[in-house]
Amino acid sequence: MSEKMIENNKVSVIGEVVTGFTFNHEVCGEGFYMMDIAVKRLSGQTDILPLMVSERLLDVHQDYSGSTIEALGQFRSYNHHEGVKNRLVLSIFAREVRFMEEFTDYTKTNQIFLDGYICKPPVYRRTPLGREIADILLAVNRPYGKSDYIPCISWGRNARYASSFEVGARVRIWGRIQSREYMKQLNGTESEKRIAYEVSISRMEEVGDYVG
Template identity: 70%
Template sequence: MSDKVFENNQVSIAGEVATEFTFSHDVFGEGFYVVDVLVKRLSDAYDIIPIMVSERLIDVKQDYRGKYAEVIGQFRSYNRHEENKNRLVLSVFARDIRIVDEISENVKPNFIFLDGYVCKPPVYRKTPLGREIADILLAVNRPYGKSDYIPCISWGRNARYAETFAVGGHVQIWGRIQSREYQKKISETEFEKRIAYEVSVSKLEYLDET
């Protein structure tokens, strides 16, 4: 990307269109819509990635289910106020989207690069099977004084490395976006199925301490 404003948050997604477009919000007369894309993993599993698209990029009234989408954009967050608390909502903001019959060989189906700053102390833990994991919350700057807050998860040696990162530390991350289902407790007897999104880290670099 030639535009330096967008170099610190780069996403490439390619997969099958799974839903129709649904209206999200309006900014100065420009409508934004969300569509879910199924992105295949190396296994037979899929990640369900929400794509935020301007009505000026594509005909959002069309039903593209069953076709494939190739998307270039950024991973963005915003806080949605619900149940007296803020919920972090994540989606890929499309700067360009193409609907195709099959995915091009030179397109990266699930790639993300982030250049940002550690928001809070990373949380290191081990799973019951002994796998090492560290959670990192990364703040990635956006124009006009805004920031996106992106949860990232690292594994193994990267997890041990990430545990040492200081709050405010400058970090670069390469990886993929993954979706994960979880049960949200609504009441003592009621649970709601939700989907969380995070960056699965394949490579990371710690550039400085503050």
Template identity: 70%
Template structure:
């Protein structure tokens, strides 16, 4: 059963290590660390994606900045309490890692497959130039009764299709993880630049399996 749950959240990323490791937390004596990877888009712009990785997979005392890696894992979320609110924090939980001898070409450097449930009413809108966009929040099951909550964004005809989804519907999608900078207003006189992460959807469909929102 757990293998099937793992299959509903699959990520493959290839890119350049951009930071050193920083300690995140420890579970049963196993330390987990954060590191960021720069992943090229076809447009030659880059997404900067955070990875969470166990000290048992790689020597976290070393600095691998500038080296190219390929990782397989899952896109996971947790709520961090700050400013009297819960903030959704996302990262790729690494299950496998390997080093690459040369820079990847950008064609298949960033891929994610999700199988989950619609948790909020989709938000459909148009840009000033008329481009259609729909925001989704997908709940994806994890072992031991946990779930990851993944923000997703659809474009064009996919956005129009997704706008008709209802809370609790079972959805499968394919896309890429992208990073996006935004400015958070802290007070009337203070702002802070932050980075949000979401899945840019290329393909999606509803399944015929009966479902209940998590």
């Protein structure tokens, strides 16, 4: 795998393990499992983030609940088919994992860098209190012709800047991964609580390369 491909999608998170392992899939005899980690924000709030790990990185038969770990890897997506619809499923794919005895610097618990392409027109809006927000969907290339589609949200001046991006524009983003609960309407009378994951942008720049 080329170093260039790895460099365009980098995640570093530090958090507390809050679930056991759930089998996800197997590739060439290697099993991959899901677990959740709780990552603190400076505000005191916590994001519960899904982490995908190989059975070759951790003993998936052990219970690590309550342990603090650092995971380095990539933010990845795949389409989950639900009837006639597709749902974008996101998780952190761990390439390295290590346990930490003590951790106090919460400014470094959650960092992500993405270098990708705008794949749909940005959606700019204002909240009822007047805060500016822009949503963008970034396609980040992976080896072997694959791409990850990462929803990102920007605020204030960044939101106004993002609203000018054209589809196909190459953009670099620095920020953090956050979780957000929402109610999904299933039919006319039923709804279901779900969790969405997105990148909250702290810094961004348009590179100038276009695809299309």
